[in-house]
Amino acid sequence: MKYEATIGLETHVMQKTNTKMFCSCKYEYGAEPNTHVCPTCLGYPGALPVMNEKAIELICKAGLLLGCEINPYSKWDRKNYFYPDMAKNYQITQADEPLCLGGEVTVEVEGEMKTFTLERIHQEENAAKNTHVAGASLVDYNRAGTALMEIVSDPCMSSASDALAYMTHVKQVMQYGGISNCDQEKGQMRSDVNVSVKPVGQKELGAKVEIKNMNSFAFIQDAIEYEIDRQISVLESGGTVVQETRGYNPDRGETFTQRTKENAHDYRYFPEPDLMPVKVSKEQVEQWRSELPEMPAQRRVRYVEQLGLPEYDAGVLTASMDVSDWFEETMKHTKNAKAVSNFIMGEMLRLLSEQGLSIADSKVTPQKLAEIIALIDAKAISTGGGKQIFETIFNEGGDPAAIMEAKGLAQVSDDSALEGWADEAIANNPKPVEEYKAGNPASINFLMGQVMKASRGKANPGAVMQMLKQKLDA
C-alpha cells in the first residue's frame, strides 16, 4: 500500500518589542538571571497584566504579511497548567478569538509553486527558562512573559521539504517585516510539528502525532522524515499509530513518546478577566498595511527593474535580509549595483561561509566596499586588485586606499609610462607586430603581455590595449 503524510506546523515567534507582553520589564537576551522581572511576570499576588501596544501592532502586521484577516474583535483567555516556568500557572493566550484569522503563503518547493494555508495567528506570552543541574532545576524568569505569537498552519503540507520551504518563507517574512529577528539560537523561533500518515486516497486523517518545541530547521526536517517513516512502518506491520505528543532527540535522530492522549492536559480555558478585548478598526488595519516594509519579492523586482541586476543576482541578494540590507546600505555610497552584487555573491558570501560568520561581523563595511568599487571604476586598481583588498580587509581590517598603497596595487594609466613600455614591446617584437598588421588580431595579446610584464602588473590593461591599438593601427 502507498501512504501519504499530512503535516501542520505551530510556529512560535518572539516579537521584536522592547518590553514584555503584559508588563514593562525589558526583554534582553543573556541578561543576569531574574533581573528583568516584576510582580506581573513573577506572578506575585495582586499584580495585573496590561497589553503592549507594539506587540499588537507587530502581530497584526505579521498577519497582513501572511495574508491573514485581522479580527475586528479579539479577546484573551487563560490556559491553565502547572509548570515551574509558568509564573501564574496559567498562560495568557487567545483561544477562540485570535487577532489574525486565516492566511496563506505561496512558496517554491523543489521547483514547484505551492500554496499553504494558515488557520490563525494568536498572541500569547513566553515561558521562563529552565536549566538543569545535578538533582535540581533552576528557573530564570527574564524571558517569562515576553511577547510570543503562534502561527498555526492548516494540516496542508505533505513532506519535510514542504515544511522547510514554509518555515523558511515565514522566517524571511518575519525578518523583513521587522516582526522578529527569528534568531533560532536564542529561541526566537520554535515550532511544534503535527504529523499523521494515511493510505493514499483515504479521506480521514490518521492519528495525529505532535512533535514539540524544535528550533533548528534541520532537526525539524529530520524529525518529520523520521516520524513519517515510523508511522508508515507501524501501519505496515498492522499496528495503529497512537495519538500522542513526542519529543525529538537530535543525537539519535529519533522521536520518542512524551505524553499520551490519556495524559493530555485539561487546560480549562476561560476568558481572562484581567484583560479587556481588542477591537481593530478598518482604518487601523489600512494604516498598518501602509506601513508594511518591502518584502523580498518586491525587493527582487526593484533590483531587476531599477538597478538592472540579473534575476539570479536579485534572488541571491534577497535570500537573507541581513545581506539584502547590507547591499542596500552599500548602494547608498555607489551607483555600480552590479559590482556590489558581484562582490557580495563572490567574495563576501564565500568568505562568510568559510569562516562561519554573519554579514554583521564583516570587517568590510558597506562604505569600504563602495570605496573599493570606486577605485576599480576610476581604474586606480584592477578588479583582481580590488578582490585582494576586499579579502585583506575582511581578514585584517584596514582602509582600501592604504592597502592599495601598501600592497602596491595601484594601476598605471599614465600615458607617458605606458607609451614607453608600448614602444619598447613593439620595437622588440617585430614578428607579432607583423602578424597583427597582416590581419591576426589575437597577436596583440602577446604585446599586451609584454607591457604588463614590464609594468609588473600595474599597468591598466584597458589603457594598454588602447595604446597598442592606437600605435599599430596608425
Added chain:
Amino acid sequence: MADLNKCTISELSEKLASGDCTSVDIVNDVLASIDANDGNVGAYLTIDREDALAQAKAADEKRVAGSSLPMLGIPVAIKDLLNVKGQPCTCSSKILEGYVAPYDATVISKLREAGAILLGRVNMDEFAMGSSTENAALGKTSNPWNLDHVPGGSSGGSAACVAADEAIASLGSDTGGSIRQPAAFCGCVGVKPTYGRVSRYGLTAFASSLDQIGPITKTVKDSAILLETLCGHDAMDSSSIEIEVPAFGKELSTDTSLAGMKLGLPKEFFVEGMDPEVEKSVRDAVEHCKSLGAEIVDVSLPNAKYAIAVYYIIATAEASANLARFDGIRYGMRVDGKDPADLYAKTRSAGFGQEVKRRIILGTYVLSSGYYDAYYKKAQKVRTLIRNDFTEAFKKCDAILAPVTPTPAYKKGEKTADPLKMYLDDILTTPTNLAGNCALSLPCGFASNGMPIGLQIIGDDFQEETILKVGHAYEQSTEWHKRHPSL
C-alpha cells in the same frame, strides 16, 4: 486627650486643622484601644507601632509645613490582601507565610499620597473566601457587639477594628459582599464601588471580574472622603475605568431632604427565611426615606435569585486560576517534593485551608473539559440577565433600597459545617458584584439581641454620589451610627 480613636475622619480632620490634637495623639489613642480590646476582638494580624508613630510624626510635621492633604494624619487599617511594600501580605493564609511584598498596591500609594497613616494589617477569611472570618488561618476575629458572634466576612477584621474604635477607618474588598456584609454585622458603613472605579492593582485577586476595594468607616461622610482618595484611573489595571472622580465628601451637606429622589424597592430582596427583625428595620428605613421626601417605587430584579448559583460558579472558576500561582516556587511557603508536581501538591495541601481547597476544586471542575458550557458559560449568560435587570430597574429609580443580609451576625460555629448554607447568605450582596454597579451598607437598627442590622443602598454604574447622598441623609436624620459597642 480623650478617646480620639472614637472620632470620625471628619471630626479628626477638624481637630487636626485647628490644632486641637496631633496625629501622634490619634495614633496613641488608637494603639491604646488596640492594647485594651484587640485581645478580645482579634482584628489585627500585624501592627508596626513604631512605624505607625513615625508616620504620624511625619504627618504632623507636614501639617506644620502647611500641608492639608485630605487624609493627612488619619490612621487606616489595611485588609491583609493588599500589598504594602516591605510588609507581609498573607491573605490570612499559611501559604503566603514568608512572602514580603516588594511593591505598593495602587490604593496604598493613593493613601500615602493623601497623607494617611498605614496602621496595620487586619484579619479576613483566607483569600477572602468566606462570610464570617472563621476561615482565617492566622487569627480569630470576634464581633465587637458580642464576642460570641462572627464579625462577618471576608473583611471581618476591617469591620471589627472600626466598630471597636481600634481604627478610624479601614480598607476592605468586596467580591460577593465582603465589605457590605461585615459592615452590616458590625454596625459600620461600607461601600462597594462600581467595578473599575478603584484600581485592583496590588489587591490579591479572589475573583478578578468581581473584586473591588472599598472603605469601611463609622459614617457615610467618612466613606465618601476615603472613597474619593481611593478612586481614579490606573494604567496598571486594565479594568480601571477612565471617568472623573466627583468630590464625594464635599457633596454631602447638612440638608437631609430626599425630595425628588426615586428609591426602588425590589420585592425579590425580601427573601424567604429572612429574619423578621431585619425585614422590619429595613422597611422602617424605607418609610424613613419616604418621610425625608423620597418617592418609593416598586422595582423587580427577577433574576437576582440566581445570583448565588452564578456567583459560586464564576467566582470559584476565576479563583481556581488566580490561586494557581500559590505553588511554593517563587515565594511563600514551600513543602519540598521529589519533583515539581509533588512539591505543588504538598505545598498547596498544607498551605490552603479547607474552604479555599473546596472552592478551588469547585472552580476547577466547572471549567474542566466537557463541563465548561454547562456551568461556566451558562453562568456568564445568566450574569448578563442579572445585569440587564439592574439596567431596567434604574430606568425607574435613582437608587435601590434593600437589606444587606437575611439575618444579623450569627454565633461563631453556627454555619461552618454547611458551606451551602453559608453561601446562601450572600444572596442580597452578590447580584451587585455580578452586575458591576455600586452599593453601600449602613446601620439601620439593632436586633433584640443587640446585634446591628444593615441597610443596603444600591446605585447604578458610577452613581456613588447618589447612594452616598441617600445614605448620608438617612444617617444624619437617625441615631444608629452614634451607638458604640461596649468592650
Added chain:
Amino acid sequence: MSETHEGMDVGYVAKLACIDLTDEETTLFQGQLDQVLHYVEQLNELDVSNVEPTAHAIPVYNVLRKDEVGTSLNHDDVIANFPSATDGHVRVPKIIDQ
C-alpha cells in the same frame, strides 16, 4: 447539568488543581460539592440560548500601554522571596520533561 454533576470526581479534580486531599477531605468535599452542584442546577430553568455571556461587567476595549521599559524589581528582593535560590535562579526539584 443533572446528568453532568453525577460525574464530579473530587479526587480527579483535586489532582487537576494540584491539591492532595486526605480520604476524609475527599469524602467531605464530595458530599458538600454535590450539594452545591445540585443547587446550581436551578440555572437550567432559564433558556439562555440567545443571551450573550458577560465576561466583564463594565467592558472597555483596547487598554494598551506604550512599549517603554519601566522599573523592574530589585534583584535582592526577588531572591529574598525565593524559598530556595542558586546563582540568582529559583531552585526547584528536577523538572522531568512531560
